[in-house]
Amino acid sequence: MSEQYEFDPAAKDGVYKAIFERRDMRHFRKDSIAEDLIERLLQAAHSAPSVGLMQPWRIVRIQNTEVRKALHDVVERERVRTADAMGERSDEFMQLKVQGILDCGEVWVVTLMEQRERHVFGRRTLPDMDLASASCAIQNIWLAARAEGLGMGWVSIFDPQELSDLLSIPDGAEPIGILCLGHVDEFYDQPMLAKEGWASRGNLTDYVMSDGWEPEKAARAQQQWDKKL
Template sequence: MTDHNRPFSRTETEGLYRAIYERRDVRSQFLPDPVPNDVLARLLDAAHHAPSVGFMQPWDFIVIDSVEVRQQVLSIFDRENQRAAENYTGERNRRYRNLKLQGILESPVNLCITCDRSRGGTHVLGRNTIVETDLFSTCLAVQNLWLAARAEGIGVGWVSIIDQQQLADTLQLPEHVYPLAYLCLGYVSEFLDQPELQAKGWRSRLPLEGLVRRNGWGTPLEEGELRDALAALMSATTY
């Protein structure tokens, strides 16, 4: 049994940060190799150990290996992706249409992480004022799974260009269950050195030191040790 009061070793700490920095939203690099059940079980268990407000644990996990179901989901994506492309013109439109934004059929398994908005009853501890905390909590489950997957060598891609109501209908979800994240999972040929959208020139990572403020929004971080440390960290980080 692990001593839960023991600090992480240097190796363990480096492994955690490596998973954080090397996590990628995978769309194009999936291999057909199946994800073993014991590995998938560990990923689901990692997600299930995410923190949740009031310990409500609002998540459920729908494992989707049916090609027929995935083809239906792909049709939903295709319609929404066409609509999304219309937001851009000229070179930006061309660049958008060349992006690979899903791996629904290429990945060996899909996973929908849902949020049961009725779980815990009418009054959940800590949710009285901010009712969206069930959604926030489910996002933490997604992140837990994503980091664990990277540590296992499993790629994950979040398909966000999708109509949530059509997805809910396809997966036959009850009215009070929201399909928060539709994920593609599988082993990959490689994890890219940089996020794909950054590598392809869509957007770059913002400088961290410009996003940190002190004691309120209107006060940027002044010159000093923390600002210098943030700048040094950003210059040393290549991910």
């Protein structure tokens, strides 16, 4: 019986609270984060599931101020290039705050490991499962951070080669995210992009199908996506 393995009600409420109140944060205080808390977040990441137990994530803590500034510049250059590709939404995009690298207490760069091709278990037909596994590690950090009262933002606006060159990431490894972690004055009451009117969350019923692909649901979900472009 599954009941014997259930968390107690308070623990279950805490799990769902972290899931539903997690936010992609962009506004931080500059306060430092205690090392014991950093260790707990890293342990949360390292406890993530991974295909074939390959643990493809590698985490680089950015502790040098000059490297942090250079990282910020990498993101800013790509922000301008992204805006140029946005067409009529370019000006609107430039008004969005897309990162908090200079403001937060900690900056981590998450990369996929080098020589991933050697791991065949679970990846022979689905090689992107290494990315899925590393994403689970990032989500673990996110949820643990929210439970600890810390904000986290996942920044993906950067040129991978520029970032690799900056951090001497070897060939074959691949940066997939810049994580901004820090204390916040408050958490957004809804996703920031929804607050800013950039996009809204779709209806759950359009994203869940039964026994096969349902074109009508897929079309409704696509229409919701088209509104975001």
